[in-house]
Amino acid sequence: MFFYKVAILGRKSPPLIYCSEQSIQPLELVSAPLKTGQSRGVVLEETQKPIFNCKEIKPLRQYFTPLQGKLAYFIAPYYFSTLGESFGLFTPLEVEYTENNDGNMGLQSTDTFVSNICLKNLSSIQAKFYTQILPLKNALLFGDTGSGKSEIYFHLIAHTLKHGGDAILLMPEISLTPQMEFRLRESFGEICAIWHSKISKKKKQEIIRGLQDRTIRIIAGARSALFLPYKNLQRIIVDEEHDDAYKSQQTPFYNAKDLALWLSAHYPISTLLGSATPSVSSYHKLHERLFRLKGGYFKESGKNVRFIIGGDEPKEETLQKIQETLDKNKQVIIFLPTRANFKYITCPECAKTLQCDACAITMSYYEKEQKICCHHCNSTAPAPKYCPYCKGDLILRRIGTTELCKRLKEIFKQTKIERLDRDCIQSTNHLKQILDDFNQQKIQILIGTQMISKGHDYHAVGLVVILGIDYVLRAGSDYRSREKVMALTMQLCGRSGRKERGEVWIQSAESQFFMPYLGKYDIFLDDEINLRGEDYPPLSKIALFHIKHKNHHRAKEIMEFLLFLSKKESCKILSAGPCEIEKLQNYYRFFILITSKSAKTLHQQISSILASATKQGLEQGKWINVDIDPLHFL
Ligand SMILES: [Zn+2]
Ligand SMILES: [Zn+2]
Incomplete structure (x- = not known):
């Protein structure tokens, strides 16, 4: 009889001891009996026969790769989680499938394919950076929106493939960026797979098998793509590295970007971070290996950014500007931080604001559905006609995208106006449809929340309007709120006139905060490091x-x-x-x-x-x- 320490996947409990008639290797998955029924666990190591009676485990003929094991053993102590929780993040390989396939066929066919990959030629500056980044274990590509970061990514990936390696392209919200998926398919075809939480179980299984027989060599995906069983991982690219979506919000509270850097520090894997607005921490950490690719919106010296004192409701002159832009057959993007019709319902009589019963959050108001909704727990209730406390009349505050859309439709009657936010985007297909319609100019005005700033390619945008940005700037006690607002503003500016120079109108009372840094994100980052001081990251x-x-x-x-x-x-x-x-x-x-x-x-x-x-x-x-x-x- 053999005895093993086993970590139960996803559990907070420390490893348990089990027995087995047959010998089982570390990192192999087993079915382990618990009081609550059978659970999946991973064998950590063989151990002495304990004084108590053990239950028996059964091998599942699945295993984690050595690299997955190393990463799991790093995550658990660093993020104060159990090994069960950290192994629970990973997707294993299947023994069954490996035995039935010799794998060579797949490899040969992808090799032929890889040698035929045809990419766009790099410009001289792109080619220079590509050559410099290639031998580095880690680097930061600080490239303005539209300056051509992706071409460098693609050439680095192609190089990795030609040398027999697998590559990961991490993207914060790949399900929201169908255009990138299209470009990857165009360049790499079937050897590239897209991975995120919304793909089907069957598709996921196909991808794992593809990685196993190496018919799939590139995974483009959300942060969980880091936990797949790669056979020969050599390169990780973290696009939009400033994005908070790389950080898990539940235990283990890992950050996929930091894990990628850890892998490159310990294994023959190279990690490249890329962003138009790099995070203060990456900028500080990788300052020696930073590559600055200029271009895009702020390339020319003249800036078409105008500030107007105002909040979240468009001012008369903003509306005029929108009309002028439409008259020139150009499109308009409008950013607003809030969804729904209104963010608050308050009573001027008793000064109370309607809150969610379960959360200390104001309920947002939806006019069409006549409901109120908590944006944290999604609980809803019918919209009240009077104040529930004093029967006074209620007033609505802080307009959201739904309300703005309704109002603009009343003003610009002949214009096609659409929304892009979490309320209206129910599926990736729906998102693709809206982006396609916008790019084919079937939509003239697109109103959206932060989602509108996420890496989409727009072609004929003549005007970007930013409303209510001061609310984002003043929100909360987060030591990174200045950084978040500045990054968001720069990302939004980058959506304007990427082919022809468009304009940006910002309604804000804080123009003195934004002005010095527009088009000079480097200066912002330097100032921000000084402002943060000794006790906050990146210095602590x-x-x-x-x-x-x-x-x-x-x-x-x-x-x-x-x-x-x-x-x-x-x-x-x-x-x-x-x-x-x-x-x-x-x-x-x-x-x-x-x-x-x-x-x-x-x-x-x-x-x-x-x-x-x-x-x-x-x-x-x-x-x-x-x-x-x-x-x-x-
Ligand atoms: Zn009241
Ligand atoms: Zn709630």
Whole structure:
């Protein structure tokens, strides 16, 4: 009889000991009996016969690759998760399939294909950067929107394929960028597969088999694409590297971009980060290996950006400008940070605002459906006619995309106007349809939330209007709010006139914040590093304790206890208290943010705090979570 330590996939529990009649290799998946039924687990190592009786595991004839194993063993301690949780992120290979296929046929056919890949020629500056980036283990391509980053990516990928390697192109929201998918297909055909959470189970299985017999050599996908079983991974490209979507918002709180950099630091894998608005942290970290590709909207010296004092409702002169643009047969994009008709319903009599029962969030108002909806837990209720507290008349505040669309349709009667936001985009096909219609000029005005800024190629946009940006700038206590707003604004500017120079109108009372940095994102990044100071990234490491409990008093008590432990460990505490959204889905929420110059010190402090908390019955995972290098502070 053999005895093994087994981590149960996705579970918070530490590894358990099981027995088996047959010998099983580490990293092989097994079916393991638990009190709750059979679960999937991974064999970690062989161990001594324990004093208690063991249950038996059965091999599933699936296994993780050595590289997946190494990454899982890094993730668990770094992000304070269990091995079960970290292995739970990965997709295994299947033994069955490998035995039935010798794999050679696939390899030969892709080799012929790879040698015939035909890409667009690079410009001299692109070719220069390509040659310089090629031998580097990691680098940052800081290239303006429309400056031709993708061509460099494609040439690097082709080089990797020709040398027998597999490549990953990570994109924050690939399901929202059908144009990139089209270009990948055009250049690489069937050896490239698209991976994200919305693809079917059957398709996923086909992709895994394709990776296994190497008929698939490139995966373009969301952050989970990093966890697939590659046979010979040699290159990772992280596009739009500034995007927060690379960070997981549940345990393990990993960041796929940081994991890609970790892989390139430890294995023969090269990682390239790319963005038109690189994050402050990547800019700082990779400053020595930064490649600045200029071009796109701000290439010429004259800037067509105009500021108008205003908020989220378009001013008269903005409306005039839209009309002028339409008269010239040019298209208009309008950004607004909010969905629905209105963000708030408030009562001027008693000054109360309608909130979700389960969350400390205002309910958004939908006129057509006559409903109110919480944008966090999606709970809905019929829209009230009067104030539920004092029966006074209600007023609506902060217009959203639905309302703006309705109003503009009343003003520009002959114009086709569409929306692009999470309320109206139900499927990738629908999104493709709207983008196609817009590019074929069947739509003249496109109104959208942040989704409108995400890497879409627009051809005939004469005007980008940015409304309500000050709300984004002032939102929250997030130390990155300036960076987020500046990146968003630059991304939006980049949507204007990529072929012919278009104009950008920004309604804001904060023009003095934006003006010095428009087209000079490098200067913004330098200033921002100085403004952040010593205690925040990139100069320090930070970690966030999340505390949540259904009982408000208990939640606060746990926070105070952790605060006491943090002080005992001599942690440097940046802030602590109730979260900005104090209640979410009936849980009261508190936080503690700590910092250290040394990642090692920070990890040691957190380990001691968690150990002391566990002794008091407060294990991590139930009421307490630790987020290392946090990006989300709501
Ligand atoms: Zn009232
Ligand atoms: Zn809610």
